[in-house]
Amino acid sequence: MAHFAQIDENNIVVEVLVVPDDQEHRGQDFLAVDLGLGGTWIQTSYNHNIRGTYAGIGYTYDPDTDEFVPPDAPVEP
Numbered sequence: 001m002a003h004f005a006q007i008d009e010n011n012i013v014v015e016v017l018v019v020p021d022d023q024e025h026r027g028q029d030f031l032a033v034d035l036g037l038g039g040t041w042i043q044t045s046y047n048h049n050i051r052g053t054y055a056g057i058g059y060t061y062d063p064d065t066d067e068f069v070p071p072d073a074p075v076e077p
Contacts, residue, residue: 002027004041005055005068013059013068016044044068 002024006015023030024043031041044055052067053059059068 003044003046003054004028004031005044005059005061006031006037006039006041007061008039011061011063013055013057013061015057016055017041 001021002019004017004019004027005013006017008014017031019027019030023034027043028041031037032039042051042055042061044051046054048054051061052065053070055061055068056070058071060071061067062069
């Protein structure tokens with residue numbers, strides 16, 4: 001199963017859902033369009049294979065590094 005995190009307009013994770021393996025390649029469209037959930041969905045990984053760490057609610061998505069950042073992570077200047 002694939003996991004996708006929904007981010008709000010401030011790149012904060014507000015929800016994480018599981019997508020069937022056969023829909024992983026189109027997870028954004030599957031969740032936003034097929035299921036009618038709308039929003040922006042970005043894949044995350046329990047195994048830390050992509051995007052640094054597994055996204056949780058309250059994490060921030062950093063588009064510059066393409067990683068999820070925990071809420072208690074130090075902020076770089």
